[in-house]
Amino acid sequence: MTVHNDTVDAALETPELEQPWEELGLKEDEYEKIKGILGRRPTDAELTTYSVMWSEHCSYKSSKVHLRYFGETTTPEMASKILAGIGENAGVVDIGGGDAVTFRVESHNSPSFVEPYQGAATGIGGIVRDIMAMGARPIAVMDQLRFGPADAADTSRVLPGVVAGIGGYGNSLGLPNIGGETIFDEAYLGNPLVNALCVGTLKVEDLKLAFASGAGNKVMLFGSRTGLDGIGGVSVLGSANFEEGEERKLPAVQVGDPFAEKVLIECCLELYDAGVVVGIQDLGGGGLACATSELAAAGDGGMRVNLDNVPLRAENMTAAEILASESQERMCAIVTPENVEKFKAICDKWEVTCAEIGEVTDEPDRLLVVHNGEVVMDAPPSTIDEGPVYQRPYARPVWQDELQQYVPVERPEDLGQALKDMVSSPHLCSRDFITEQFDRYVRGNTVKAKYSDAGVLRINEETSRGVAVSADASGRYTKLDPNTGTRLALAEAYRNVAVTGARPVAVTNCLNYGSPENPDVMWQFRESVHGLADGAKELNIPVSGGNVSFYNQTGDTPILPTPVVGVLGVIEDVHDAIAxxxxxxxxxxxxxxxxxxxxxxxxxxxxxxxxxxxxxxxxxxxxxxxxxxxxxxxxxxxxxxxxxxxxxxxxxxxxxxxxxxxxxxxxxxxxxxxxxxxxxxxxxxxxxxxxxxxxxxxxxxxxxxxxxxxxxxxxxxxxxxxxxxxxxxxxxxxxxxxxxxxxxxxxxxxxxxxxxxx
Missing domain, CATH: 3.90.650.10 (PurM-like C-terminal domain)
Incomplete structure (x- = not known):
């Protein structure tokens, strides 16, 4: 059965065809802007791609104007420490002696509420692939978790699944979980936060970046086959134009296979070692639509992609579905023609599915996508990748002054009982129930993890050089004063690393907030960005990258503003790590x-x-x-x-x-x-x-x-x-x-x- 796509020719012939732009999360002016870029209405595949890439998750359209402040506050000395920074899949830091470390933290909040196990598991899988895409071997993960009250019924549903998902995926990958944080608060009931962090190591000369350059170079898709799972994970495909029948009503949460990812890690590392990769991008949010448009936009030419060559695990998939699928454990590489056979041979060795799906062209800023022999996309990748930029209104909330009026706390008469109440509260009690579900010492290079302020890892077995990593946040502090609260998160993560004996060298972040359409939230966000950027400058350590997660709220009530701040430190000899x-x-x-x-x-x-x-x-x-x-x-x-x-x-x-x-x-x-x-x-x-x-x-x-x-x-x-x-x-x-x-x-x-x- 041949799938009938909406082609570019059809788009030219039916300019007035109604399209589901609103269901796909686009605003009317955004839809009109897309038509202006293309000079016609978009095809289904183009509309899907633009809607995915212009979503808040992929485009940072509400946060870009504020995130630029990181660049404004980064001094040349700070920048010199970073091999790859903001805008890349993950930040990469030169730590000396030819060693580099990459680390990043990302959110998988909404999927983990809908389907706790797979949402958390694929959050780990996604952040691990971000690290892989930098040319690094992933060596450890961490997690930052926030749930509703510990005794709430929905917390009892969400927490066990999230914890099992993190452990099930991370343990199967053979990656130690070296730390994290679990917070309970009413503000997260109905919108838990699941932020996953991964650390990787590489030699400085082995750094890989995401770009498609060199006309004639081939686009190789490898890893798991592409299926219908995950569609709608970033932008909802909710129209009859894209869904024909009940079988198309698919879950928005991706399904992960950690064993496939484990093999993919080893395959990638051998491909890097063989020198057959020019550029590489993981497939995460936005799937193939995101990977191809970002690679093409970052390159010096254009790209032609043939979706007929994409290995599928579902029949009769449309071009839009193939592009938007967020099936896990997939990567996209740019390879010179003379290295294609060697690339395929390495994939065959690891039994990793591999296909040549396109090539780099000499037509600058043109992404041409074909399906069933017909052109279903012809668009400038730079316009897909950049997305709109919004100057959202922001204003200090009218309630902020009242919130900051301090009501003296009640002093307990019995300090011994107060201590027992504190220590046994869900906020300070042992996290063994959670952490004992994670493997902390697999791979044999974990120096400190359980009960440690920061996870400490050996990264060079010859010199015993190591790193310490911590991530922290306080939504309560940040709501009281967003700038100070974010500085306190930075200070705590920095201090956690320092008390192990490591020297803090770089920062990453995951900024979790409510709706950017709420001026109160945008003020909180802006204040947090300034607090983190200014704080990093004061400490003379660069912000190597980060992630923004908006629309974290229940109804009209946003979560506590939660800027998760991660700090990486270097310790020259892990034997000197402080107990x-x-x-x-x-x-x-x-x-x-x-x-x-x-x-x-x-x-x-x-x-x-x-x-x-x-x-x-x-x-x-x-x-x-x-x-x-x-x-x-x-x-x-x-x-x-x-x-x-x-x-x-x-x-x-x-x-x-x-x-x-x-x-x-x-x-x-x-x-x-x-x-x-x-x-x-x-x-x-x-x-x-x-x-x-x-x-x-x-x-x-x-x-x-x-x-x-x-x-x-x-x-x-x-x-x-x-x-x-x-x-x-x-x-x-x-x-x-x-x-x-x-x-x-x-x-x-x-x-x-x-x-x-x-």
Whole structure:
């Protein structure tokens, strides 16, 4: 049966044909602009391609004007550290010695709400292919997860599936999951956030970019076959023009095959090593429509594509469906004619389906697509790739001043009970229920992952050079003050990397917000971009890339503005990575608090669990203090353990360091703050807790003074399995049991088949 396509000739003959532009997510003026570009109405395939590529997800049409600020604030010194930056599939950082690291974080929010397992699984698959497309071997993943209240019925539906999807795909790929964050808040009920991060390594000279150059070079599609799954994942194909019959009502969530992707990784690496790839692009959101138009737009010529050569796994697919399909585990490469047979041979070796689907032409800025021998697309790829640019209205919300009016938090009478309430709350309790479903040590190069502030990986087995990676965000802080909240996310990720002993070198991000058509949201977004860009400049580390996710809301109610900020650090010898737990040495350890503590509870966990709502200002942040703190840690061999202070304050840091120690801790809080409650639970920034042996105390204090870091001795380890402060004594084992029990009690009925929960 021959599929009858809407061809360019037909488009010329039927200029007034009604088309489903609105159902495909286009505005009327956008549809008119497309007609103006083409000089006629678009074909079905062209309309599909433009609608996909001009979607918010692919075009960044509402965020471009603000994202340019990153370029304005990047100094030449910062830019010199980046081999590939904003606009590429992932940022690539030169870390010295010929080694480079690529990392990126992306959102897969809506699919994970609709179908939690596949939504999260294909989120991992997509971010891994972004890393592959840079010429790198993926070496680890992380995740940033946000759900509604932990006891909400829908959270019970979504969380187990998301966690199982991340574990099922990542574990099958053989990639360690080296960290992440799980947050519960009412704002994410109905719109969870699933942000996936991947790290990869490559040699500087092996960098690959996405462009199609060299007339006569071939376009090779390889990986899984193209099917009907995933259509509508970016732009909904909801018209009879595109769907004939019930069998065309397909899920918008892609279906992943991690074993196919594992083979694809190895195949790609051998193709790179053989030197047969000129340019490469992964197929993710937008599928083949996105890959071909982006490759052509970035090249020096044009491209001709024959969809008849695309390997399919469904019958009678239209050109529009083939182009828009988001079937997973696919890549598109540009290959010189003399290397095509060698390219195919390598694919055959790995049993990876491969097909020559087109070639680069000498017609600049022309993408010609043929199906069933007929031209179904003839358009300038630059107009497809660039998309419109909107100057969305933005304004400081009228409610912002009232929100920032601080209502003093209730001081508890029983600090011991307050500690138990904090530690066992869903916001601070153990994430073992989640993390035990992930493999953290596969591949053998994970140095630190479980209970670590940042994941640490060895990337060079000869020199033991390694990297540390962390990603953080606080939607509560960011709603109170978007600029400061984003700076705090940057500060925490930077600090998490620093306390491992690594030197922070680069930033990535995933900016999750509500509708860009809401001026309140656009103000939050703009403030966050400026906070992150200015903060990175102050720290002298470049933003290597990022992702924007808009329309995260339930009805008209947006999520908390959630700028996830990732920081990459370099440690010259992973053997020098600083431990996290107390008790790693046989001697008694002394605890020293670095940084100053203030009465700061706006947006804090205590404010939330004590029923104080959300109000006030977030903690003040001075990034110069964060930089001094990092200087203190780099090369520091006098510290036996370290932990940053963030959510839950000093109390949370102490108990997390002590839970796996053989004994306990005795604290003297008099040098921290005059109010014990503030000393324990304040979330002031630029602080870390370190441990050292008695004979190194003076050296640690002297080093802190050298770098201008306030430091005070606050306690020591004890033999008794207790935590004491003032006249309060808390049994650490009882506290640990409460800390570990919360999530299993909430979600234990839905443990994934691959879970191993102690």
């Amino acid at each position: 996290h737990d107390l008790g790693t040495v046989e001697e008694k350890e002394v605890l020293i608090l670095l940084g100053e503590t203030f009465d700061e509870f706006g947006g804090s966990i205590w404010q939330k669990i004590s029923g104080g709502g959300l109000n006030g200002m977030p903690p003040k942040v001075d990034l110069a203090n964060e930089e001094r703190l990092a200087d203190f840690f780099v090369g520091n061999r006098d510290v036996t353990a370290s932990h940053d202070l963030s959510e839950g304050g000093l109390a949370q840091a102490v108990v997390e360091m002590a839970f796996r120690a053989p004994g306990g801790v005795a604290l003297d809080l008099s040098g921290v703050h005059e109010d014990e409650f503030v000393a324990l639970f304040s979330e002031s920034a630029s602080r870390a807790l370190v441990a050292t042996t008695e004979d190194k105390v003076d050296a640690v204090l002297a080093r802190a003074a050298e770098f201008g870091v306030p430091a005070v001795r606050i306690g020591e380890t004890t033999e008794a399995r207790e935590l004491t402060f003032g006249d309060v004594t808390v049994d650490l084992d009882e506290l640990k049991d409460a800390w570990k029990a919360t999530l299993p009690n909430l979600f234990g009925h839905a443990v994934g088949a691959n879970a191993v929960v102690e």
